[in-house]
Amino acid sequence: MEKDNMGPKYKQIKEDIVESILGGVYEPGDMIPKQSDYAAQYNVSRLTVRKAIDDLVIKGILRTEKGKGTFVQEIATKAYSYRRLDGFSSNVVSKTAKVHSKVVAIEETAADKSLAFYLQIAENDKVIMIGRLRYVNEVCVAFQKSYLSKARVADIDFEKENLNEYSLYNVLQQKAGLIMSYVDERFRAIRADKELSSYFQVEEGEPILYVKRVAYDSQNVPIEYCKDYESSDVNGIWVRSISIE
Template sequence: MIDRKSPVPMYYQIEKYIEQLIETRNLRAGDQIPSEREFTDQFHVSRMTVRQAVLDLVNSGILVRIKGKGTFVADQLKIEKALQGVNGFSEDMISRGMKPGSKMLSFACITPSAKVAQKLSIDSQDKVIEIKRTRLADDEPMAIEISYLPQKLVPNLAEADLTLSLYQYIEQKCNLEIDHAEQSIEAVIVTAGEADILKVPKGSPVLLIERCSYLKNKQSIEYTKSLYRADRYKFMVTLPRG
């Protein structure tokens, strides 16, 4: 409960109270939390104090706001991805016993930007296949993924081929062997449009992942930019000493 004599700020004590309700399973994933007015009446504090506590928990991914409905306990289960090996999204989800899926946003053959051409080590006039998809796990949006592939390496790739893993298509249909990938991860904030696609609050933090995949001959086969939901995804790495 709230200790008015404590030097700990009131809003922070309310945060910890709500977290305790979740930890003790008095509030479960998907449950709606009490309204600001209810917390105000319960703790005899200002609505601004309650609002600060709730906002901090929303920004931490513990709570989620749904416009026109209220604030709910977020699903705390995160998908773990080891930063080892070159696996596609579909392969990752299947390995976790989840059903992978995609919603196609666009599929086109385009002239690449200077950055994409540089990443793929191709001439700026060479064509690339651009694939924009929402990636799903058990029908829930997990990421927005934009992939670029040199058309000359996948000349027959069509939208219909992407019902399965893109990496499986490259290796099984094109007889190309993916050797390794280079990847970077950073935190960014979603735009309003990206938030709608991922079903997260506007201004939510997400993980921006950029990956270049290479064949045995060191030719770039794919450059991908992905936005992963930070509230549902985390990355794990094993660090050997020395």
């Protein structure tokens, strides 16, 4: 894509910095070029550069040290793995990253046509929805809405489970004997609405990653349907294809 077509200059600078991190030009702990260097390279003011850097600092990708410079955070490249059956906490493979969640909603609702389809239940059957913000180093990196058939989790009082610190998948296994066997996922980019922009500290309309995930047991019965919204600056999807010949 031509740089002149990439929107405001500060967004172009942000995207180029992130691409350099993902491409291995800058490793965690490395200092990126000075603001004056970026200002000269892109023919913009230092204020424009500062806005780009401030946005990436807020999102935990960069950190600044007064009198020293701006450095790449570990979260930018080493925090995530995609072992989807292990849950969010196990996906954060960094030894120094601090992980926690914040439950924002636990609600009982009736399944509409879509929920009934994904969970393989009847319309109007009772469903438990659990909404959680997921944090790494105090930066919100995901907002997840998990839907569970109430009939399968009737013996669990989710209000009493410490889902801010513990895995939902572990609770499902220990309290209901529900063990994930495999997941189906669909990924697409969407634009952040007002709610998501407030969680991820981005402007409304900025792209984020939207994942629809269904987790199944060994009998091919859905356990969880999840709407997963992820900050997309560095949390893209990597796919490795292996020849079976």
